[in-house]
Amino acid sequence: MENILDNVENPPLFLVEERVKTFKNWPFSDKDKCNVRNMAEAGFYSVATGDVDADAAKCFLCGKELDGWESCDDPWAEHKSHAAKCAFVQLGKREDELLLSEFLSVIKQYMINDKKRVAEFAKELIDERAKRAKQFNRHLGRK
Numbered sequence: 001m002e003n004i005l006d007n008v009e010n011p012p013l014f015l016v017e018e019r020v021k022t023f024k025n026w027p028f029s030d031k032d033k034c035n036v037r038n039m040a041e042a043g044f045y046s047v048a049t050g051d052v053d054a055d056a057a058k059c060f061l062c063g064k065e066l067d068g069w070e071s072c073d074d075p076w077a078e079h080k081s082h083a084a085k086c087a088f089v090q091l092g093k094r095e096d097e098l099l100l101s102e103f104l105s106v107i108k109q110y111m112i113n114d115k116k117r118v119a120e121f122a123k124e125l126i127d128e129r130a131k132r133a134k135q136f137n138r139h140l141g142r143k
């Protein structure tokens with residue numbers, strides 16, 4: 001159980017500046033439509049683990065992960081077309097245009113989603129343990 005907390009995202013990714021910081025190896029330049037700033041403003045942060053998936057990005061709110069970006073892609077439009085139900089897409093505004101109440105609702109949703117992720121991870125962990133306990137019992141000839 002102790003490692004559950006490792007799975008929680010520590011940086012407050014509901015802040016655009018925190019999302020910008022995650023893009024360390026983004027394949028496009030600032031002159032491209034699909035640049036780091038536009039990605040972060042559209043709710044994306046980088047989930048790249050190396051060169052092969054350098055353009056893997058995920059929405060901080062709905063968790064939609066997208067890759068295969070083109071330099072001329074509009075991150076907002078892509079977010080909209082792939083995750084129309086995302087609460088951030090539905091607000092349809094950049095972070096600095098949000099009303100305080102809207103921003104708070106985004107943070108609230110982010111925290112709820114984060115709790116859900118932790119709960120799902122905990123459930124997997126428990127299921128895994130239950131499976132292992134069953135196998136162990138079977139191994140011992142118990143039921």
Ligand SMILES: [Zn+2]
Pocket residue numbers: 043059060061062063064079083086087088089
């Ligand atoms: Zn989203």
